[in-house]
Amino acid sequence: MSDSKKNKVMKKNTNPWFEAWRRLLQSKIGIAGLGIIIFLILVAVLAPVLAPYNPFEQNILARYKAPSSEHLLGTDEMGRDILSRIIYGSRISLQVGLVSVSLALVFGVGFGLLAGYYGGKIDMVIMRFMDIMLAFPSILLAIGIVAILGPQLKNAMLAIGIINVPRFARIVRSSVLSIKESEYISAAKALGAGDLRIVFKHLLPNAMAPLIVQTTLSIATAILEAAALSFLGLGAQPPSPEWGAMLSDARSSLQRAPWVATFPGLAIIFGVLGFNLLGDGLRDALDPKMKNV
Amino acid sequence: MRKLILTTFIILVVMSVFVTGVMAQEQGGTLVFGRGGDTVGLDPIQVTDGESFKVTQQIYDTLVDYTPGTTEVEPALATDWEVSEDGLTWTFNLREGVKFHDGNPFNAEAVKWNFDRWRLEDHPYHIGGEFTYYGYMFQGFPGIIQEVNVVDEYTVEFVLSEKQAPFLNNLAMVPFGIASPEAVKEYGENYFKHPVGTGAYTLEEWRQGDRVILKANENYWRERAYLDEIVFRSIPDNSARFMELQSGTIDMMDGVSPEDVEAVKSSDGLKLSLRPSMNVGYFAMNFKFEPFDDVRVRRAFNHAIDKQAIIDAFYAGLAEPAKNPMPPSIWGYNDNIEPYEYDPEKAKELLAEAGYEDGFEFDLWYLPVPRPYIPQGKFIGQAIQSYLSEIGVTANLVTYDWSTYLDKTEHQEAPTYMLGWTGDNGDPDNFLYVLLDKTNSNNAYESEELHEVLVEAQKTMDQDRRVELYMEAQEIIHKDAPWVPLVHSTPPIALKSNVENYVPNPTGTEKLHRVWLEE
Numbered sequence: 001m002s003d004s005k006k007n008k009v010m011k012k013n014t015n016p017w018f019e020a021w022r023r024l025l026q027s028k029i030g031i032a033g034l035g036i037i038i039f040l041i042l043v044a045v046l047a048p049v050l051a052p053y054n055p056f057e058q059n060i061l062a063r064y065k066a067p068s069s070e071h072l073l074g075t076d077e078m079g080r081d082i083l084s085r086i087i088y089g090s091r092i093s094l095q096v097g098l099v100s101v102s103l104a105l106v107f108g109v110g111f112g113l114l115a116g117y118y119g120g121k122i123d124m125v126i127m128r129f130m131d132i133m134l135a136f137p138s139i140l141l142a143i144g145i146v147a148i149l150g151p152q153l154k155n156a157m158l159a160i161g162i163i164n165v166p167r168f169a170r171i172v173r174s175s176v177l178s179i180k181e182s183e184y185i186s187a188a189k190a191l192g193a194g195d196l197r198i199v200f201k202h203l204l205p206n207a208m209a210p211l212i213v214q215t216t217l218s219i220a221t222a223i224l225e226a227a228a229l230s231f232l233g234l235g236a237q238p239p240s241p242e243w244g245a246m247l248s249d250a251r252s253s254l255q256r257a258p259w260v261a262t263f264p265g266l267a268i269i270f271g272v273l274g275f276n277l278l279g280d281g282l283r284d285a286l287d288p289k290m291k292n293v
Numbered sequence: 294m295r296k297l298i299l300t301t302f303i304i305l306v307v308m309s310v311f312v313t314g315v316m317a318q319e320q321g322g323t324l325v326f327g328r329g330g331d332t333v334g335l336d337p338i339q340v341t342d343g344e345s346f347k348v349t350q351q352i353y354d355t356l357v358d359y360t361p362g363t364t365e366v367e368p369a370l371a372t373d374w375e376v377s378e379d380g381l382t383w384t385f386n387l388r389e390g391v392k393f394h395d396g397n398p399f400n401a402e403a404v405k406w407n408f409d410r411w412r413l414e415d416h417p418y419h420i421g422g423e424f425t426y427y428g429y430m431f432q433g434f435p436g437i438i439q440e441v442n443v444v445d446e447y448t449v450e451f452v453l454s455e456k457q458a459p460f461l462n463n464l465a466m467v468p469f470g471i472a473s474p475e476a477v478k479e480y481g482e483n484y485f486k487h488p489v490g491t492g493a494y495t496l497e498e499w500r501q502g503d504r505v506i507l508k509a510n511e512n513y514w515r516e517r518a519y520l521d522e523i524v525f526r527s528i529p530d531n532s533a534r535f536m537e538l539q540s541g542t543i544d545m546m547d548g549v550s551p552e553d554v555e556a557v558k559s560s561d562g563l564k565l566s567l568r569p570s571m572n573v574g575y576f577a578m579n580f581k582f583e584p585f586d587d588v589r590v591r592r593a594f595n596h597a598i599d600k601q602a603i604i605d606a607f608y609a610g611l612a613e614p615a616k617n618p619m620p621p622s623i624w625g626y627n628d629n630i631e632p633y634e635y636d637p638e639k640a641k642e643l644l645a646e647a648g649y650e651d652g653f654e655f656d657l658w659y660l661p662v663p664r665p666y667i668p669q670g671k672f673i674g675q676a677i678q679s680y681l682s683e684i685g686v687t688a689n690l691v692t693y694d695w696s697t698y699l700d701k702t703e704h705q706e707a708p709t710y711m712l713g714w715t716g717d718n719g720d721p722d723n724f725l726y727v728l729l730d731k732t733n734s735n736n737a738y739e740s741e742e743l744h745e746v747l748v749e750a751q752k753t754m755d756q757d758r759r760v761e762l763y764m765e766a767q768e769i770i771h772k773d774a775p776w777v778p779l780v781h782s783t784p785p786i787a788l789k790s791n792v793e794n795y796v797p798n799p800t801g802t803e804k805l806h807r808v809w810l811e812e
Contacts, residue, residue, distance in 0.1 A: 058679045060606035064552075077672055078679075079606075233661075238690050239675050249671065252532050256552045 023285040030281020036274030044091045051084035055241045064257035074259045077249055082260065085241035086267045092242045093271055096157050096226040097219035103161030105215060108168020113199055116176030130166035138163040139228060146234040156235035160225045164218050171214055175207035209286035213279055220275035227268050243268045322810040323522040327534045327546035329663060331502050331527040334485035337470045338411055339422030346467040346802045348505050348525055353470025353490030356385055357461060361796040361803065362569060364719025366461050370471060380456040380754045387447040391514045393473035394495045401449040406474040408441045421482050426468035456752050458759055459720035466717050467802060493518040493806035503527060518806035531663055538787055545788040548663055551609035557787045566786040571622050571799035573615055574666035574713035576677060576777040580737040582708040584649060591774040593643035595633035597684045598777055603676055607669050608782055615778035617767045619724035622799065625763035630771050640684045652685035658710035661692045665784035666713030674711060702735050715801040721763040722751055729770060738775035
């Protein structure tokens with residue numbers, strides 16, 4: 001074995017992220033989740049190519065047509081092609097997931113770092129406020145926020161972002177607390193490192209693993225919550241092909257045309273499943289105790 | 294001997310079957326009526342919604358009533374009446390021996406007390422609400438009823454300040470049910486929970502948000518009701534309600550989704566009853582919002598929407614396209630009006646003429662709840678949106694919860710909105726004046742020309758002249774195009790096939806005392 005090759009192997013083993021990635025690819029669950037998500041992203045990006053019809057084009061004289069070669073998943077209550085709507089709906093669901101979770105991530109991490117690092121009164125105020133938010137069932141809080149802002153998809157995204165902030169804040173705060181007093185932080189302080197440098201160079205990277213897992217799982221719940229809000233008429237407004245809204249409109253035809261409700265429902269399950277599986281896979285892969293197993 | 298016993302036994306069995314058979318056809322049983330919402334209140338003068346009237350109609354009687362299934366007036370608490378030459382004094386002879394549920398006698402004093410309570414704002418019991426329908430029908434407080442006089446115990450006289458042609462029809466409306474004065478005095482503000490009338494049923498229990506339970510009035514002045522008990526259950530979701538009907542936990546329901554009409558027709562245990570059409574579903578454009586102040590834009594919208602397609606898709610065909618704001622079932626309907634035919638090209642031309650060839654954007658409010666005239670507001674709203682996009686205008690769909698929606702449209706806050714109306718009394722006045730007169734319109738349509746015609750029609754007693762005036766009114770409305778009149782629907786009601794003798798009224802609610810259940 002030559003030296004250079006040896007070096008490479010060494011390097012590979014020492015980068016924890018690469019190690020985690022390798023372990024993720026070894027877990028069947030993680031692969032499945034990743035596969036589903038990549039598929040969803042492709043569908044969303046290629047929607048105009050993939051969709052056989054315009055998702056908004058109505059033909060009210062061809063409502064509730066059963067699945068056929070013409071309309072693979074049938075038509076809905078307005079005579080629109082369900083397959084095309086589900087394809088375009090994936091864009092909305094992914095968008096909701098990403099936007100609302102990014103929002104929660106930014107504010108949650110910010111509050112968590114502040115509370116954990118400075119402690120004292122700041123910690124007290126921030127975390128009590130987070131506790132208050134956690135005291136409400138999250139969907140109820142989201143309904144309340146949307147009711148105030150008005151029923152629109154962007155408000156629903158905002159609401160879902162807000163209700164997810166406390167979870168991120170808690171995760172970051174607890175991991176900051178657990179290492180704040182460790183010796184290498186003291187050493188960094190002794191060397192004259194500023195607060196920002198300590199926080200972003202030393203504290204935040206240590207919270208990365210649980211954050212990534214929480215982010216992935218949160219996207220799954222965000223998609224579900226957005227669908228729930230739209231189902232209640234508080235999210236996406238007609239004629240938007242949001243999956244939850246499609247499900248809601250299909251209620252009146254459950255008996256006559258079950259496919260109208262079935263396919264958007266399956267799409268929601270599929271999307272949520274993808275992110276949940278990936279989350280589980282990541283949790284295993286990033287667990288330090290699993291190292292070198 | 295054995296043979297004799299057997300024969301006797303057979304005869305007894307046959308007889309008992311026969312006897313119970315006859316009994317079951319006539320008397321007894323509980324009817325469960327499934328509906329979309331709960332009653333708001335049980336004091337009929339204080340409510341305006343069909344779900345309340347559905348129940349108060351069973352508890353109260355009015356002086357005169359509509360013959361079931363029509364809007365012809367027939368005697369009820371008043372046995373006969375006459376009107377003076379000048380049309381201002383109406384004298385009613387009242388039915389003798391009628392008692393309120395609380396045992397107090399019904400007489401001229403009670404009638405006077407009720408009318409005084411409704412019309413006089415300084416009456417000590419003019420409380421508990423706004424007496425909305427009295428104000429509507431008799432033009433404010435005290436309105437056109439100047440005096441109510443007790444002539445003798447069973448004769449009462451009304452003196453009007455001006456002639457009102459539909460006076461008798463108005464008196465037959467459900468809100469003008471006669472309440473027991475003693476009960477109103479006893480319960481005051483809370484009377485709406487403790488209704489006492491002379492009707493075929495008395496209130497047994499009202500579980501708010503869930504159900505109203507009525508029991509037969511044993512001393513009803515007409516024949517006692519066949520059913521012992523009626524339960525009105527609120528089941529807001531149409532399809533959930535229909536599933537309950539199919540599983541047999543309710544006996545009848547209104548608000549049948551068009552999707553389910555076929556299922557009712559084809560299933561053995563169910564039957565369909567059609568309410569005579571006396572309504573209109575419409576799409577209104579608010580004159581306060583540009584560009585709807587331009588008649589060319591409003592006419593363009595009228596040309597843009599294919600009503601027949603909407604009817605085929607969302608009404609299971611149980612409706613007819615509207616060209617006037619009132620339905621053809623009402624006298625005075627102007628059938629000579631040439632409808633704005635479905636013609637997107639013409640619509641585009643009109644828009645271009647008005648200077649909007651590049652289109653414009655506006656909010657379209659769709660009905661948040663199923664109504665008999667527009668059973669699926671969200672779907673029909675989307676259909677209208679799509680038709681309008683074909684002529685190049687962009688409608689953003691908006692809605693609110695039902696009470697907010699009504700409140701905001703009443704305050705003229707909606708640029709365009711869907712709404713409708715079910716007639717109360719079969720008079721054209723009840724559509725044209727109530728919906729489109731400048732004093733009432735929700736879309737800032739304020740035509741002086743129309744106002745003059747409608748007011749003259751109210752004061753005219755000659756029927757032929759009234760017909761002429763209402764014909765003219767419809768022409769003015771057609772020319773101004775304040776709405777896109779969409780449909781006149783025939784609302785379906787689904788019943789179990791053993792529910793007999795149910796006669797739906799065009800007014801939207803009916804008495805159920807002649808309904809019986811077959812074994």
